[in-house]
Amino acid sequence: MKRVGIIGAGAAGYFTAIQLLELGFEGEIKLYEKSKPLAKVKVSGGGRCNVTHACFDPKELTQFYPRGKKELLGPFHHFQPGDMIGWLAEKGVELKVEDDGRMFPTTDSSQTIIDCFESQLPQHTLVFNGVKKMVQSNGQWELHLDNGEVHIHDAVVVTAGSSPQFADMLTQLGVAMVDAVPSLFTFHIEDEELRALSGLAIEAEVSIKDAEWTTDGPLLLTHWGVSGPAVLKMSAWAARWLAERKYHAEVMINSMPRYHRESLMELLQGIRLNAARKQVRNVGPSSIPNRWWQFVIRNNEANEKMWADVRNTELEEMAQALLQMTLPITGKSTFKEEFVTAGGVDLKQVNFKTMESKTHPRMFFAGEVLNIDALTGGFNFQAAWTTAYLAAKGIVESESVSIAP
Numbered sequence: 001m002k003r004v005g006i007i008g009a010g011a012a013g014y015f016t017a018i019q020l021l022e023l024g025f026e027g028e029i030k031l032y033e034k035s036k037p038l039a040k041v042k043v044s045g046g047g048r049c050n051v052t053h054a055c056f057d058p059k060e061l062t063q064f065y066p067r068g069k070k071e072l073l074g075p076f077h078h079f080q081p082g083d084m085i086g087w088l089a090e091k092g093v094e095l096k097v098e099d100d101g102r103m104f105p106t107t108d109s110s111q112t113i114i115d116c117f118e119s120q121l122p123q124h125t126l127v128f129n130g131v132k133k134m135v136q137s138n139g140q141w142e143l144h145l146d147n148g149e150v151h152i153h154d155a156v157v158v159t160a161g162s163s164p165q166f167a168d169m170l171t172q173l174g175v176a177m178v179d180a181v182p183s184l185f186t187f188h189i190e191d192e193e194l195r196a197l198s199g200l201a202i203e204a205e206v207s208i209k210d211a212e213w214t215t216d217g218p219l220l221l222t223h224w225g226v227s228g229p230a231v232l233k234m235s236a237w238a239a240r241w242l243a244e245r246k247y248h249a250e251v252m253i254n255s256m257p258r259y260h261r262e263s264l265m266e267l268l269q270g271i272r273l274n275a276a277r278k279q280v281r282n283v284g285p286s287s288i289p290n291r292w293w294q295f296v297i298r299n300n301e302a303n304e305k306m307w308a309d310v311r312n313t314e315l316e317e318m319a320q321a322l323l324q325m326t327l328p329i330t331g332k333s334t335f336k337e338e339f340v341t342a343g344g345v346d347l348k349q350v351n352f353k354t355m356e357s358k359t360h361p362r363m364f365f366a367g368e369v370l371n372i373d374a375l376t377g378g379f380n381f382q383a384a385w386t387t388a389y390l391a392a393k394g395i396v397e398s399e400s401v402s403i404a405p
Contacts, residue, residue: 084385277306300321
């Protein structure tokens with residue numbers, strides 16, 4: 001009888017097991033989990049579960065993956081957000097699209113997704129025990145469990161997420177790994193005046209001094225620094241760059257992203273003309289909150305002046321601060337709703353048509369155990385669904401999964 005062991009009952013592991021059944025696998029499936037199945041699905045999206053993203057062009061979809069962009073292009077032609085939406089619809093689960101493209105169940109509850117998954121998989125498939133050791137022997141895989149049992153499988157699918165323990169186990173087996181570092185985090189900034197603006201949000205472009213990336217979107221000021229989509233996107237792209245610098249860098253905030261320097265100078269000159277008898281700190285560009293304007297010009301000599309008295313050099317300083325407010329990053333905080341890491345199994349040694357290891361026959365990978373991560377918005381889950389589907393398909397279609405005697 002064919003026997004497949006799946007290590008990790010998270011999003012990727014659970015979906016792999018379901019897809020094996022749906023694709024006609026007739027052997028034995030065991031899904032190993034030492035804690036709570038589908039735990040990340042439960043808490044993601046503030047408990048609503050951001051299942052996927054309304055982006056249906058594979059090439060466009062890959063642009064949201066700082067790591068895995070090239071490798072996922074082919075897989076997304078086989079299973080992409082439209083396929084996941086259709087699969088859920090067949091099971092009676094409808095999704096809705098929010099303005100930013102994120103997709104959630106219409107119930108606004110992650111339990112809807114969990115109930116759906118659990119209804120598709122026989123309970124006896126789950127083994128509530130951890131895997132502490134893997135041994136390849138005679139063309140099969142021995143899984144040594146925490147309770148002392150040894151289970152033998154013809155193929156294994158590793159979906160253990162970013163577990164450091166499992167990363168060490170894979171390294172010992174000779175699987176090439178890329179060290180994991182956090183992705184999707186917020187920036188600590190030690191500035192009491194900035195922290196006094198906690199709760200304020202602005203539209204901004206964010207870049208980091210001496211780094212190559214620029215991101216945009218809402219930027220949220222918090223009691224520890226800055227957060228919001230613009231910062232989370234930057235943290236994903238610059239995850240490894242920032243880790244190498246121990247999260248000390250300079251973030252540059254452009255709070256007037258629709259303007260270039262010349263047009264912004266014209267805008268400020270217009271304010272100087274039209275608000276001549278008003279105090280500078282009380283009248284700024286209408287597209288930003290006045291509290292942010294006051295923060296931006298806090299070190300400008302014109303701060304306490306009337307607009308009529310502002311010199312051109314002071315206007316230039318205002319424009320510079322609006323287009324490139326530079327603040328020191330002193331650390332990070334993990335974005336708790338969607339804890340993601342950059343790092344995992346080196347993508348060069350994975351066959352992305354089947355998700356099988358190129359160096360370890362009958363070992364397959366899916367989900368966050370791979371060195372794939374994405375921006376916030378349902379993209380990490382989509383990578384899990386896609387790689388899980390291909391792993392299941394690879395097993396079903398592969399002659400390498402032998403029939404055990």
